Amino acid sequence: xxxxxxxxxxxxxxxxxxxxxxxxxxxxxxxxxxxxxxxxxxxxxxxxxxxxxxxxxxxxxxxxxxxxxxxxxxxxxxxxxxxxxxxxxxxxxxxxxxxxxxxxxxxxxxxxxxxxxxxxxxxxxxxxxxxxxxxxxxxxxxxxxxxxxxxxxxxxxxxxxxxxxxxxxxxxxxxxxxxxxxxxxxxxxxxxxxxxxxxxxxxxxxxxxxxxxxxxxxxxxxxxxxxxxxxxxxxxxxxxxxxxxxxxxxxxxxxxxxxxxxxxxxxxxxxxxxxxxxxxxxxxxxxxxxxxxxxxxxxxxxxxxxxxxxxxxxxxxxxxxxxxxxxxxxxxx
Amino acid sequence: xxxxxxxxxxxxxxxxxxxxxxxxxxxxxxxxxxxxxxxxxxxxxxxxxxxxxxxxxxxxxxxxxxxxxxxxxxxxxxxxxxxxxxxxxxxxxxxxxxxxxxxxxxxxxxxxxxxxxxxxxxxxxxxxxxxxxxxxxxxxxxxxxxxxxxxxxxxxxxxxxxxxxxxxxxxxxxxxxxxxxxxxxxxxxxxxxxxxxxxxxx
Numbered sequence: 001x002x003x004x005x006x007x008x009x010x011x012x013x014x015x016x017x018x019x020x021x022x023x024x025x026x027x028x029x030x031x032x033x034x035x036x037x038x039x040x041x042x043x044x045x046x047x048x049x050x051x052x053x054x055x056x057x058x059x060x061x062x063x064x065x066x067x068x069x070x071x072x073x074x075x076x077x078x079x080x081x082x083x084x085x086x087x088x089x090x091x092x093x094x095x096x097x098x099x100x101x102x103x104x105x106x107x108x109x110x111x112x113x114x115x116x117x118x119x120x121x122x123x124x125x126x127x128x129x130x131x132x133x134x135x136x137x138x139x140x141x142x143x144x145x146x147x148x149x150x151x152x153x154x155x156x157x158x159x160x161x162x163x164x165x166x167x168x169x170x171x172x173x174x175x176x177x178x179x180x181x182x183x184x185x186x187x188x189x190x191x192x193x194x195x196x197x198x199x200x201x202x203x204x205x206x207x208x209x210x211x212x213x214x215x216x217x218x219x220x221x222x223x224x225x226x227x228x229x230x231x232x233x234x235x236x237x238x239x240x241x242x243x244x245x246x247x248x249x250x251x252x253x254x255x256x257x258x259x260x261x262x263x264x265x266x267x268x269x270x271x272x273x274x275x276x277x278x279x280x281x282x283x284x285x286x287x288x289x290x291x292x293x294x295x296x297x298x299x300x301x302x303x304x305x306x307x308x309x310x311x312x313x314x315x316x317x318x319x320x321x322x323x324x325x326x327x328x329x330x331x332x333x
Numbered sequence: 334x335x336x337x338x339x340x341x342x343x344x345x346x347x348x349x350x351x352x353x354x355x356x357x358x359x360x361x362x363x364x365x366x367x368x369x370x371x372x373x374x375x376x377x378x379x380x381x382x383x384x385x386x387x388x389x390x391x392x393x394x395x396x397x398x399x400x401x402x403x404x405x406x407x408x409x410x411x412x413x414x415x416x417x418x419x420x421x422x423x424x425x426x427x428x429x430x431x432x433x434x435x436x437x438x439x440x441x442x443x444x445x446x447x448x449x450x451x452x453x454x455x456x457x458x459x460x461x462x463x464x465x466x467x468x469x470x471x472x473x474x475x476x477x478x479x480x481x482x483x484x485x486x487x488x489x490x491x492x493x494x495x496x497x498x499x500x501x502x503x504x505x506x507x508x509x510x511x512x513x514x515x516x517x518x519x520x521x522x523x524x525x526x527x528x529x530x531x532x533x534x535x
Contacts, residue, residue, distance in 0.1 A: 081485045122478030123471040130470055172384070173485035176474050 038070040039103055046143035053150055060303055061157050063116065064089050064096040067146060071104035076177050080111035084171040090115055094169050097153070099146065101180055108134070109177040114168040119160040120153065126176035128152050132241035134178065139186035139237050152241060158305065186237060190219045198224060202265045202281045203255060205288045213247035216240050226282050226289040233292070249276065259320035264291075266320030271332050274306035280317050291317075306331060367505040371515060374497040378518050381490035382436070385521055388486045389443060390429055392479040396422035396450065399472055403453065406463045411456050418453050421446040436490075436521040443483065450476060487521050494518035 034054045035047050042050070054065045066089060073079045080100045090096025094115030101108045110129060112120050128149050136145025195215070198208040205224045212222060220233035253276030257268040263283035269276030277299045280291040297313040308330035309321060325333045400418055407415060425442045428435075454476065463469045498517045500506045509515075 077481050077484065078488065081488070122474045126470050126474030127467060131467070171485075172388075173482040174478060175481075176478065177481075 034065070035067045036069070038068070041069050041101075041103060042143050050143060050146055053147055056303060057150065057154065061154065062093070062095055063153070063157065064091070064113075065099070065150070065153075066097070067099045067101070069101045069103065069142075071102060073100065073102045073105070076100060076102055076105065076107050076109045077173065080109045080175070080177075081171060081173055084111050084113065088169070089113055089171070090169070092169050094171065096171070098171075101142070103180075103182060106180045106182050107177060108137075108180040110175045111171050112174040113171045114174075117172075117174045119157055120175075122174060122176055124156060125174075126178065128241065129176055129178045131244070132239045134181040135187065135239040135241075136237055138181040138184040140183070141237065142182075144237075148239070148242070152245070155245070155305070189234070189238070190217060191221070192217050192219050194222055194224065200287060202258065202260075202267055202279075202288045205281060205290060206250070206255065206267055206279055209290055210247055210250035213243045213250065216243045218243065223287070224290055226284055226291045226293070228293040229290060232296070252276070259323075261319045264316055264320075266317055268320070271324075274304075274331075277301075277307040278320065280320075300330070302329075302331070308332075363505055364509050367500075367503070367509045368513070371497070371500055371506065371509060371513070374493070374500050375515065375518075377493045378490070378497050381486070381493040382521075385436075385439075385483070385486040385490050386429060388479070388482045389425060389439060392443070392446070392483060393422050393426040393429065395475060395479055396446070399475060400453070402468075403457050403463075403472060406457060406460050411453070414449065414453050414456060418446070418449050421449050436519045440521050447480060491520050491522070494520055 033051070035042070035050045037047055050067060054067075057063050057065050066087060068083065080098055083100065084096065084098045087096075087098070089098055090113040094113035096113035097116065097120070098111040099108065100111070108129060110125050112122075112125060132152055133145040133149040136142070136148055192215075194208055194212060194217070198204050208224050212219075212224070218238045220230050220236075220238075222230075225233065253269045253273060255267045256270045259266045259268065265281045265288065266278050267281070268278045277295070280295045280298070281288045282291040282294075283289070294315060294317055298310050298315070298317060299307050300310055301307055309326060309332075311318075311326070311330055314321065327333055396418060400415055400422075404415055421442070425439070425446055428439055428442050454473065457472070458464055458469065501510045501515060501517055
């Protein structure tokens with residue numbers, strides 16, 4: 001009798017566990033996805049990349065960022081506010097973002113939750129959409145546009161006052177709606193030359209680069225670029241927001257160390273400024289020029305916005321870092 | 334045997350008593366529940382209205398700063414329009430202080446301000462030097478942001494009023510509302526072109 005009762009109890013417990021598992025998996029499968037592409041605009045690889053980025057954003061910054069891509073959504077402002085509430089984005093803290101892209105209306109809206117209104121004000125969101133996201137959309141690179149604007153969101157969130165992020169659940173219409181510029185075609189890069197002569201020193205070249213970025217000069221043929229850099233930039237989407245960001249970063253990063261060997265030089269900021277990357281310069285045609293191709297290959301940024309070295313990619317610039325101790329991931333110690 | 338029979342059966346008197354108790358409970362519970370629902374919905378209307386008012390206040394306070402920034406780029410011909418927008422914003426601010434709970438009047442004032450602000454922005458947008466930079470984008474985002482906040486607050490307020498008014502229209506709702514002296518809520522909406530007349534002195 002006792003054994004039968006124990007067997008019965010175990011059976012009931014097992015049945016309950018199985019029911020719980022089924023319920024949990026059903027709930028998980030019904031949880032709203034981070035990226036919902038209802039029109040098949042993104043490839044599966046792009047969708048996964050966005051999902052991964054947004055998952056990290058939630059993990060690192062507690063920002064619940066969802067994307068909905070669809071057509072014929074009607075009044076996008078109203079749709080975004082209603083959808084934000086329906087999905088309960090950002091939970092009780094209201095730290096949510098909802099990007100809605102209506103491909104038929106060629107419009108997008110980034111709706112900001114109450115908990116982030118102080119961090120991402122309307123003017124910033126409009127700037128991010130107009131000067132970063134839609135520049136990529138115009139070039140037919142929707143996933144890259146969303147990813148590139150997430151970088152700006154992260155930079156803004158990291159510099160924000162934590163008290164500014166205290167909020168309520170839901171959203172109240174904050175954010176911005178703009179034309180999405182899908183199918184418009186990439187903007188042609190400018191042809192404006194540098195303003196004035198550049199002295200023949202790596203520091204002067206870096207200063208001229210900062211000035212060009214501050215003036216949003218996206219001419220890929222500037223004299224301060226190496227030959228390979230010009231070729232690379234000619235096929236790149238360089239957005240006004242990226243140039244603003246670069247100008248700000250350069251203005252904020254002092255050059256402390258100059259390491260040179262033959263026709264190559266690296267300018268480094270103090271190591272305490274992990275957000276200031278080293279700059280690579282090469283001497284070509286009797287002048288110093290920025291080697292952004294080599295930089296691109298050798299310098300990486302982590303989730304914490306600190307630079308690290310890809311040791312295998314340093315090539316002819318390895319000499320400039322032989323005085324540094326690096327950790328296993330290539331971060332200077 | 335007789336004792337077990339009396340334990341197993343319920344006599345007619347008990348049933349009648351039970352029905353009377355149940356009816357009595359229903360007579361008390363139904364109005365009580367309807368009353369609670371009405372109070373809850375009236376509070377939801379009040380909360381939604383507070384949201385509308387705070388967004389209107391925000392808009393009225395945003396306008397002077399915005400217009401001051403725009404003015405630097407405007408020509409002499411736009412001065413009348415600038416002054417008109419200033420007056421509209423001032424009118425809305427004053428009305429917010431005076432006209433608590435007057436949705437229709439505030440809606441008219443807000444519609445008038447939105448209309449003239451739209452004209453001003455359109456005039457400002459004609460200036461190429463303003464349009465080419467980020468400044469115009471910033472102004473536009475601030476204005477549209479405040480406009481959209483009001484629209485969202487309006488949508489939620491009107492939905493709360495609709496729910497509340499629907500409760501008042503029910504059989505028990507009307508009865509309880511009459512007893513409590515509750516009135517239907519006003520929607521926050523202005524008929525097209527129903528702008529409150531404004532006298533501007535220059």
